[in-house]
Amino acid sequence: MRIERKFRQELGRRLLVWYRAHAADLPWRRSPNPYSVLVSELMLQQTRVAAVVAYYNRWMERFPDLAALAKASEAEVLRSWEGLGYYARARNLHRTAQLLVAEQGGRLPSRAEDLERLPGVGRYTAGAIASLAFGKRSPVVDGNVRRVFHRLFALPEETRADHLWEIAEALLPVPRDCAAHNSALMEIGRTVCMPRTADCPRCPVSDLCRSRGGRISLTRKRSPTRCEESAALIVQGDRTWLEPSLQGRYRGFWRLPMLDTVRMTNLGEACRLSYSITRYRVHLVVFRAEWREKESREGRWVSREELSELPLPIPHRRALDRMTSRPASSSAFPAPHARQAEAVAFPTVRK
DNA sequence: AACACGGGGTG
DNA sequence: CACCCAGTGTT
Known part of the structure; x- marks a missing residue:
């Protein structure tokens, strides 16, 4: 051109x-x-x-x-x-x-x-x-420049x-x-x-523009894949057991351990929350648990003060906040759930 | 070329 | 809820 x-x-x-x-x-x-x-x-x-x-x-x-x-x-x-x-x-x-x-x-x-x-x-x-x-x-x-150019010069969608x-x-x-x-x-x-709306009257170059605010065609995305994740909340006094994330997107972060019913006793559901991450919709269920056998697990007991200084994935931070912050309450943690929640052995990803 | 990567704001 | 965002690195 x-x-x-x-x-x-x-x-x-x-x-x-x-x-x-x-x-x-x-x-x-x-x-x-x-x-x-x-x-x-x-x-x-x-x-x-x-x-x-x-x-x-x-x-x-x-x-x-x-x-x-x-x-x-x-x-x-x-x-x-x-x-x-x-x-x-x-x-x-x-x-x-x-x-x-x-x-x-x-x-x-x-x-x-x-x-x-x-x-x-x-x-x-x-x-x-x-x-x-x-x-x-x-x-x-x-992304901004790309969109401005597409409109300004009425570029075809497939422009390299x-x-x-x-x-x-x-x-x-x-x-x-x-x-x-x-x-x-x-x-x-x-x-x-902007992507959805071009406010041409406010644009300093609208009279030089070939498309005057036409919509940019939106690329359709595939719908999110549903996942389930189950984590364990294990508490000892005022400390919570966290494990380091050694690889993957949260490498370098600390997080709740995955529920492992072989080494842990499941004491019931503590909270559940959902979050989205790129193309996944994750349903996270946190169970209160106790160690049966902690050997061979990397991790440490973390106090509330340390919790505020360690990097945690936002969903885990949220779950912890929800479960451990009980202002004006005598009990530090929610009462045991009435029924024994069913354990989900490992997070499953369905493609 | 396609995909993974995070979380939150906007309509 | 769907869509998108001052992109980069890997496969």
Whole structure:
């Protein structure tokens, strides 16, 4: 697709003017140093601005720079990320900090090509850091930009990702303005040219737009797969037995043990809750239990104070909160369930 | 190219 | 409830 110089200049001007007037006041825009751009961009991967702000502020207080982050333990890093999801991002950010402190004098590279070699930094994030933090003439294509381009140029649904990157590159203005240019494209996608509704009257480039707010066709998804999971709540005094998650999505987290009726005695259902995770709908049932034989299990007894410092999957954190917080109540735990609940031996996944 | 990865907000 | 989000890494 050819882009006329005149079109490019007019579009660029409008974006910059609009952005100067409408840029949201976000914490990582206050002092755009490379580290704050790195942290915010990692947090913003597949995650909305509104969800990120509080995490970002706490993060910067706790890990103000690469050196502080590199020194932190993984548990501390994961606890700070808990609830934000996609925990590989946190592990990657931590590794990136350690790698840069160890080998690059604690400095981020400024070229997208070098940034992309860092763990957790792909094509989008590399371009974002290069342009936003270092003012480089690097394009960005994220979900917002993709949608804006689809509408702006009335692109066919099957448009290849490479083509979108070519367009993004071709539209870049002089280096000095690239940060604002890229931010403006994403900000318009986020606040004006939204997935379901395009608020064209508010859009600074609506008269240059080929589709004027047409709907982007939605890709249908398969319905969630139902799963069941049963966990055990084992209490000794004021401590709860937790086990480390050694692999999988919750690697590095602590969690309730899976109910194991061979080594545990099932004392009855304590609580149940459902949650969704990517394409699964999980029904979690927690049973109160006692050890018959604890040998050969990795884990530890955790007090309530320690509980607040260890990283836990949100569903397990919730279940624990529900079961162990009994304010203004003499008993620390819910009364035994009347009937002996039937044990579900192991979580089952039906495909 | 398809899939896994988390949790919460929005209509 | 369905859909989606400032993507990346693995298979």
